Amino acid sequence: xxxxxxxxxxxxxxNSWTNNSSVVIAPGDDCAVLATPQGKELxxxxxxxxxxxxxLDQSPPDVVASRTLACNLSDIAAMGGDPYGCLxxxxxxxxxxxxxxxxxxxLFLLLENYDCPLVGGNISKGAALSLTMTVIGSVxxxxxxxxxxARVGDGIYVTGELGDSIKGLELVKSGxxxxxxxxxxxxxxxxxxxxxxxxxxxxxxxxxxxGLLSDLGHLCTASGLGAEIRLDSLPIxxxxxxxxxxxxxxxxxLGQSDDYELCFTIPKExxxxxxxLRNSDxxxxxxxxxxxxxxKLLGLSGDGEYIELQSTGYMHF
Amino acid sequence: xxxxxxxxxxxxxxNSWTNNSSVVIAPGDDCAVLATPQGKELxxxxxxxxxxxxxLDQSPPDVVASRTLACNLSDIAAMGGDPYGCLxxxxxxxxxxxxxxxxxxxLFLLLENYDCPLVGGNISKGAALSLTMTVIGSVxxxxxxxxxxARVGDGIYVTGELGDSIKGLELVKSGxxxxxxxxxxxxxxxxxxxxxxxxxxxxxxxxxxxGLLSDLGHLCTASGLGAEIRLDSLPIxxxxxxxxxxxxxxxxxLGQSDDYELCFTIPKExxxxxxxLRNSDxxxxxxxxxxxxxxKLLGLSGDGEYIELQSTGYMHF
Numbered sequence: 001x002x003x004x005x006x007x008x009x010x011x012x013x014x015n016s017w018t019n020n021s022s023v024v025i026a027p028g029d030d031c032a033v034l035a036t037p038q039g040k041e042l043x044x045x046x047x048x049x050x051x052x053x054x055x056l057d058q059s060p061p062d063v064v065a066s067r068t069l070a071c072n073l074s075d076i077a078a079m080g081g082d083p084y085g086c087l088x089x090x091x092x093x094x095x096x097x098x099x100x101x102x103x104x105x106x107l108f109l110l111l112e113n114y115d116c117p118l119v120g121g122n123i124s125k126g127a128a129l130s131l132t133m134t135v136i137g138s139v140x141x142x143x144x145x146x147x148x149x150a151r152v153g154d155g156i157y158v159t160g161e162l163g164d165s166i167k168g169l170e171l172v173k174s175g176x177x178x179x180x181x182x183x184x185x186x187x188x189x190x191x192x193x194x195x196x197x198x199x200x201x202x203x204x205x206x207x208x209x210x211g212l213l214s215d216l217g218h219l220c221t222a223s224g225l226g227a228e229i230r231l232d233s234l235p236i237x238x239x240x241x242x243x244x245x246x247x248x249x250x251x252x253x254l255g256q257s258d259d260y261e262l263c264f265t266i267p268k269e270x271x272x273x274x275x276x277l278r279n280s281d282x283x284x285x286x287x288x289x290x291x292x293x294x295x296k297l298l299g300l301s302g303d304g305e306y307i308e309l310q311s312t313g314y315m316h317f
Numbered sequence: 318x319x320x321x322x323x324x325x326x327x328x329x330x331x332n333s334w335t336n337n338s339s340v341v342i343a344p345g346d347d348c349a350v351l352a353t354p355q356g357k358e359l360x361x362x363x364x365x366x367x368x369x370x371x372x373l374d375q376s377p378p379d380v381v382a383s384r385t386l387a388c389n390l391s392d393i394a395a396m397g398g399d400p401y402g403c404l405x406x407x408x409x410x411x412x413x414x415x416x417x418x419x420x421x422x423x424l425f426l427l428l429e430n431y432d433c434p435l436v437g438g439n440i441s442k443g444a445a446l447s448l449t450m451t452v453i454g455s456v457x458x459x460x461x462x463x464x465x466x467a468r469v470g471d472g473i474y475v476t477g478e479l480g481d482s483i484k485g486l487e488l489v490k491s492g493x494x495x496x497x498x499x500x501x502x503x504x505x506x507x508x509x510x511x512x513x514x515x516x517x518x519x520x521x522x523x524x525x526x527x528g529l530l531s532d533l534g535h536l537c538t539a540s541g542l543g544a545e546i547r548l549d550s551l552p553i554x555x556x557x558x559x560x561x562x563x564x565x566x567x568x569x570x571l572g573q574s575d576d577y578e579l580c581f582t583i584p585k586e587x588x589x590x591x592x593x594l595r596n597s598d599x600x601x602x603x604x605x606x607x608x609x610x611x612x613k614l615l616g617l618s619g620d621g622e623y624i625e626l627q628s629t630g631y632m633h634f
Contacts, residue, residue: 024358025461029539030395030524031360031454033461036353041341043348044436046404046451050443078347087363089449119361122449126367132406132439132449134363137348144342144350207347222346 002095045075061103077195081137083116091126147222163252319412378420394512398454400433408443464539480569
């Protein structure tokens with residue numbers, strides 16, 4: 001007989017590590033109760049991942065756990081937040097205990113790594129595997145980095161390298177799972193430390209999970225500005241360049257990339273401050289352009305030509 | 318062409334009323350940001366409702382909105398909490414704009430009623446209609462009412478009347494939607510004010526959405542005790558009694574009832590304090606039994622016989 005939902009929670013989703021100092025009443029009651037951190041504000045975001053839409057059918061449980069958490073924590077990172085806790089609602093079609101075991105093992109490993117207690121959850125039955133996580137982050141009062149603070153002339157930067165994930169997905173679909181690009185798709189890393197390091201420096205920030213152009217477009221709209229991108233300065237990994245060539249790599253980097261990187265703007269007077277980011281344990285950051293007054297996304301090619309770029313992020317409908 | 322997800326959010330899920338004083342940064346950024354209320358703690362819970370499982374296929378949108386919110390806010394009520402905010406992730410199979418319009422209209426009406434801003438959300442595509450809400454509540458520090466505080470001899474009480482909802486569901490399935498019992502199923506009312514009024518009075522509390530015996534069983538386990546229920550004192554509505562007779566009514570009241578009522582315990586020395594609940598605008602409360610040392614659920618029938626009751630709550634698997 002399969003485990004019932006209470007037994008699943010008891011066996012696989014109860015972790016003594018969740019007794020961290022913020023957790024006043026641990027999960028298991030009608031609600032968990034968290035302390036309110038002094039001098040801070042709390043950030044909230046929620047995201048659903050559906051099998052066959054946000055991850056491939058029959059994806060390994062550690063991939064589902066990694067993508068669910070990254071996709072959510074990336075939103076906390078984009079505000080400059082620290083993970084404070086999360087809740088996870090899972091809809092299963094049936095109880096496959098090995099899947100649940102491996103999923104929860106990876107999930108708790110990652111949660112511990114990000115010091116993010118799981119403070120609530122729900123398991124229910126439905127037509128397809130679906131996971132909805134809600135994340136809570138904390139930021140010092142008034143220090144959350146929004147999308148709307150960019151000014152004309154601010155430098156536009158991104159963390160890491162772009163375009164790997166969407167090419168990685170192509171490789172995974174064709175059965176090639178054991179390579180760098182596939183790993184970038186399967187095990188994305190939310191840029192929490194980078195986001196925190198940018199508090200008080202970045203004038204605006206967004207995560208680019210829908211794609212650079214789409215999400216930079218949102219940042220531009222929120223700031224009432226446009227952006228000029230130098231296409232030859234987009235950070236592209238050697239693996240991506242070698243796998244698909246320069247032109248395709250740039251398309252992947254701009255389009256529906258599924259990258260969990262951050263795009264942010266830095267006022268001119270602060271640009272020196274981000275040099276320390278380049279010398280620390282954090283992932284590299286690259287300047288890719290500048291904010292402009294005209295409300296357009298312009299691409300500047302290596303030979304000096306301007307192209308108007310179309311925002312082409314992922315749309316469900 | 319159907320609306321895309323950003324257009325749906327812009328048109329139907331953006332409400333200026335969410336600019337309440339707790340909302341520092343309104344939804345629309347990577348995260349919303351909420352102030353941390355002074356002297357309080359925050360409660361968290363999440364619940365998923367799947368079409369065909371938690372509500373009937375083709376349920377009207379106002380019923381889906383009501384049940385989604387009640388099911389979640391009921392967990393805040395059960396801690397003695399005040400609604401502080403909520404997030405809603407919706408998975409749609411396709412964009413039916415009239416459905417979304419009517420759903421969001423009812424949702425915002427209820428949210429305003431409960432002073433509970435919607436501070437985040439997500440719309441995605443999937444195999445079946447599914448809604449996951451995460452609710453945030455606030456309670457004065459140290460005042461959350463847990464399941465584990467009951468003591469031997471404490472009186473066991475419930476709010477409202479039991480068993481209506483599950484019978485109402487039967488009626489709705491057979492097409493009889495225009496009656497009191499159906500309304501109790503379709504438009505459940507979370508007992509927020511009642512929960513708050515019980516702060517400092519109730520020694521333990523739980524909501525009984527899985528059914529009285531099942532949820533009282535959880536309360537007993539958490540408190541390390543048992544319960545004795547006087548079956549003839551269960552509060553049963555006239556409508557339920559007249560529709561299905563006394564014996565069936567008691568079965569409905571004890572079993573998988575889907576009632577969003579509260580079950581709570583009151584120490585003997587506080588029993589007088591709850592009289593004011595009976596004289597206020599709050600729903601009536603009824604004493605149904607006492608906590609006992611023996612870890613069993615015992616039913617005492619009208620003619621003085623004891624029956625050991627089996628916990629028979631709803632199980633997904």
